[in-house]
Amino acid sequence: MKRRDLLKAAMASPLLLAALPGGLVSVCAAAARGAAGMLRSRVRPGDAGWPSVAQWDRLNRATGGHLLKPESPFAHCGIDGSDAACKEALQHIKNPFYIGDQPALTQTSGWADAWLSQPSAYAVAARNASDVAAAVNFAREHHLRLVVKGGGHSYQGTSDAPDSLLVWTRAMNTxxxxxxxxxxxxxxxxxxxxxxxxxxxxxxxxxxxxxxxxxxxxxxxxxxxxxxxxxxxxxxxxxxxxxxxxxxxxxxxxxxxxxxxxxxxxxxxxxxxxxxxxxxxxxxxxxxxxxxxxxxxxLPEFFGGVFGAIQASSDTAYRALIAKAIEFYQASLFNPHWGEQMSLRGERVLRVSMVFQGLDKAQAEKTWQPLIDWVNERKEYAFVEPLKARALPARHFWDAEFFREHAPGLMVADDRPEAPRNRVLWKGDQGQVGWFIHAYQSIWMPASLLRKDRQSDLVDALFAAAGKWDVELHFNKGLAGGGDDAIARSRDTATNPAVLEAFALAIIGSSGSPAYPGMPGATVDIAKARDDAKHVSAAAEALRKIVPDAGAYVSESDYFQASWQSAFWGTNYSRLAAAKRKYDPEGLFFVHHGVGSEGWSADGFTRTT
Missing domain, CATH: 3.30.465.10 (Uridine Diphospho-n-acetylenolpyruvylglucosamine Reductase; domain 3)
Structure with missing residues (x-):
């Protein structure tokens, strides 16, 4: 069950308001005018307005003693990592459940030339909405930078900020x-x-x-x-x-x-x-x-998947394989039954990691047999891994005990002795735990590219992109071809309407090993990271030649995304900006490239408009 192995991000320049589309310029200008006379900056530790010890103590009492001062488990590692907290963290560095239980850590350790995972000055380990409200009121009254973290999976560091007050909702898990x-x-x-x-x-x-x-x-x-x-x-x-x-x-x-x-x-x-x-x-x-x-x-009767990999012997054969895969997808998989991805990888490999619902194993095998026959009939292709379909009763798809008995190794458990036995993740997702992002980009791919008269353009673009970096097509992250009810309900959301017309989300990216500040042995090869980013950007540009105005998925996007308002939310941004002015007129809530963030400095501490 391999997903999102790679990442993306062209190292483009930060957004300038002058470069925004005309409609969004007026939205941003209106937000700036509405901010006149409001809070101009937030305070940091050591500033005159930073809360006193007595004031922090009052917040602690107001939240039932749940105020913390987060400290990274790597803070006292020293040279050899002999500190107990450090040793424990190193032991569980690829355990996302452990990382999520640390108020000072995030699931991503940082992004090259962008951000590093660093703890907040204080955190409220909230148990209920009253605790949250107390923290929000305290941050507003004392002009603090406020951060919210639940799972802590943000690639762009939105659940992380030094010198801030963290609202940590981990314990609110009923x-x-x-x-x-x-x-x-x-x-x-x-x-x-x-x-x-x-x-x-x-x-x-x-x-x-x-x-x-x-x-x-x-x-x-x-x-x-x-x-x-x-x-x-x-x-x-x-x-x-x-x-x-x-x-x-x-x-x-x-x-x-x-x-x-x-x-x-x-x-x-x-x-x-x-x-x-x-x-x-x-x-x-x-x-x-x-x-x-x-x-x-x-619940459908069955969930399942089809996995395998095909290798082509030449560039000409690889382009033909990509063309066949796109034709096959449009004819056989472009429907509500199928999701997840195909990826184009080095050595001219097409990897299949698809899942299905509402079909049984025999139906899935019948669906894929024409492609299998096509490959077997041609000497220029070989199955690096045979395409195999697997199905299981849908009720067991996330059943930890079922997988322990019938398919050990597909899921990875929380390895701590006291961990609940249901706490498991797909093995293919473990590579994301603690990763340090070099680059990451996503692009909505419109279903119009699947038309017979456009497939050649799509294939050419995919072939060109794959020549520069690995490319993944996440079919479940585009709703075109889906059920009418799914599309209708998704239309009534703030998400970029482009997702309704997209058959897939293309993802291109690169990452390195965990590199939390203070972690023994952690290194970032910044030269390699920047070089990877150039290749990722080049691959993404090959796709953008056929979709120049394509949007991106906010959670899986470039930290340096240009025109992020339109990329993330399209025509919905003006309505979102109005909601922001209504419910947060002073801009208490700030995240990188979040609604209303164009009025603040990159770190969220100083109003710029």
Whole structure:
């Protein structure tokens, strides 16, 4: 179950307002005018306005003693790493559950020439919405930089900032299923099956409760250790999004603490504009989501996957293989049954890592047999790994005990003795744990490229891009070809509307080993990172020649994304900016390339407009 192995990011210049499309310039200008006379800067430790010890103590009491002073476990490693905390961290450095339990660490250790994982000055280990509200009020009153972290998976460092106050929701992880849920204030609405999830829960928590234990399905993320709240707020895709829509589209109701410290309910009937904005508007920009209720679906009988790899003997044969793969995808896989990816890799290899729902093993094998026959009939191709279909009862897709018994090795468990036995992740996702990003880019690929008269252009662009760097096509991260209901519900979100017309998200990137500050043996070859970034950029530009105005997925995008407002949200940005002005007029909530961030310095401490 290999996903997102590589990353992306062209090292482009930071956004200049003058370069924005005309419509967005007016939005940004309006936001700047609205900021006149407001807070101009935030305080850091040592500044005159930094809270006193007595004031921090009052926050501690207000949050039930849950104020922490985070310290990296690598802070006292020294030369040999003999410190106990350091040794423990090194032992579990590839365990995402361990990293998520550390308030001072994030799942990504940094990004070349962009950011490094560094702890906040203080953190509130929130247990409920009241704790969150106390932290929000304290940050607002004392002009602090506020950061929110649940899963901590942000590639762009949005759940990380030195000199800040962290709202850490990890302990808010309760999962409750409902047979008949009705959103608050939505009188006359038909009850529906749903699940309510705390802001600190990971998707493995939700899948275990809803699917393994409850025999239903909730649309979430493919990586089991990603936080539920963060994925929903970023739009969110899982392996089966073409059938069930985005994670944001499944949101029925949320509890949100806004910048004024008020705990609000947001749904289609109560605070509807806030509700719409958090469905894909990006985490950490509009408030702190403390609880989410998501619709659940009837579970198909089977989930499964098809995996393998094909190698071509020449460039000419490789281009023909890419052409055949695109033709085959359009004819046989461009439907709600199929998700995940095909990737174009070095040595002229096409790797298949696809998953399916609603089919059995025999149906999946029948679907792929024409491509297998085509390869076997031609001497210029060889199966590096045979294409094989596997299926299992859908209820067991995230069942840790089932995999321990029937397929050991496909999932990796939390290796700590006290860990719950359901805490597992796909082995293919372990490479992302602690990684240091060199470069990462994503591009929505419109379904119009699958037309017979455009397939040659698409193939040429993919072949050219693959000649510069590895390229992945994530078919589940484009909703074109999906079910009507999935597309309709996803349309009513803040996510870039381009996703509705995209058949896939192209991802190109590069990364290195974990490199947390102070970690023994951690090194970043910055020359290599910058060189990788150039190649990633060149590969991405080969694709952009046929989709020059394509958007990008906010959670998997370039830290240096140009025109990020239109790339992430398209025509929805002006509406999001209006929601930001309504619910956070002073800009308390700041994240890199988040809604309203164009009015602040890169570190979020100084207002620039």
């Amino acid at each position: 999962v409750t299923s409902h047979d008949a849920f009705v959103a608050q204030g939505c009188v006359g609405t038909a009850p529906q099956p749903a699940v309510t999830v705390g802001a600190g829960a990971m998707w493995i928590d939700a899948y275990d409760a809803v699917t393994t234990q409850g025999n239903r399905y909730v649309q979430g993320g493919g990586c089991t250790t990603v936080g539920v709240a963060g994925l929903v707020q970023s739009g969110g895709f899982g392996s089966f999004s073409k059938q069930f829509g985005t994670a944001a589209a499944g949101l029925i109701e949320a509890e949100v603490v806004t910048a004024d410290g008020v705990v609000r309910t947001a749904n289609a009937c109560t605070n509807p504009e806030l509700f719409w904005a958090i469905k894909g508007g990006g985490g950490g920009s509009l408030g702190v989501v403390t609880r989410l209720t998501l619709r659940t679906h009837a």
